[in-house]
Amino acid sequence: MFERFTAEARAVVIGAQAEARTLGHTKIGTEHVLLALLGPDVGEAAYVLRGAGLTVEDARARVTALTKGSALGPDDAEALRAIGIDLDAVLARVEQNFGVQAADLEAARQPEPRKWWQLPKGGHIPFSPRAKKVLELSLREAVALRSRELRPEHILLGLLREGEGLAARVMVDAGLNLKVVREDVLAALA
Structure with a gap:
């Protein structure tokens, strides 16, 4: 090719x-x-x-x-988005309901x-x-x-x-x- x-x-x-x-x-x-x-x-x-x-x-x-934007890779986040799951919204909801410590959002948003x-x-x-x-x-x-x-x-x-x-x-x-x-x-x- x-x-x-x-x-x-x-x-x-x-x-x-x-x-x-x-x-x-x-x-x-x-x-x-x-x-x-x-x-x-x-x-x-x-x-x-x-x-x-x-x-x-x-x-x-x-x-x-x-x-x-997430701890998952871009392909994972994209696959979830394709079936109607917004990973950022899920993480925000977890933080809202269970506190910031429940999901370490900062680490999830900025993987090394x-x-x-x-x-x-x-x-x-x-x-x-x-x-x-x-x-x-x-x-x-x-x-x-x-x-x-x-x-x-x-x-x-x-x-x-x-x-x-x-x-x-x-x-x-x-x-x-x-x-x-x-x-x-x-x-x-x-």
């Missing part, structure tokens, strides 16, 4: 790994792909996102806030970031299932657009098409309209 990736698209994948490592995460999620798409030398994908009003600083701050030596060996951090899906969808987007190569714009289209990961939440929370962003990416590719 990676043989079709342009140098810029490969840089996005490498950048996503670097973002996960910097944030001390053990898996590459959609949020890391989004942060990498906002990086330098990514091409039209970064211009579209920045033009829609999303900066790498804002996105990183939102990712950090969302991933430090992992150090580089605590991350998986071998230099590679694995992709989460959602991030893998984004890469699969980006390839489908490239094929549907009859492109011989996979560019960062196709990765952004895959991210938008997946639409349920932490990256989508960051974009929506930042005020981006995902349908408009998709149209802008398609226009940039045309």
Whole structure:
């Protein structure tokens, strides 16, 4: 699959790994792909996102806030959210009913970031299932657009098409309209 990736698209994948490592995460999620798409030398994908009003600083701050919101990992909190459980609301309710000591909310909201030596060996951090899906969808987007190569714009289209990961939440929370962003990416590719 990676043989079709342009140098810029490969840089996005490498950048996503670097973002996960910097944030001390053990898996590459959609949020890391989004942060990498906002990086330098990514091409039209970064211009579209920045033009829609999303900066790498804002996105990183939102990712950090969302991933430090509970003692569980971002995938766990996201899975609970998908079935209608707001972990922050549950923790607040526990505090309200049983006192601050019942749930050490401060420790839960600010887990100790992992150090580089605590991350998986071998230099590679694995992709989460959602991030893998984004890469699969980006390839489908490239094929549907009859492109011989996979560019960062196709990765952004895959991210938008997946639409349920932490990256989508960051974009929506930042005020981006995902349908408009998709149209802008398609226009940039045309």
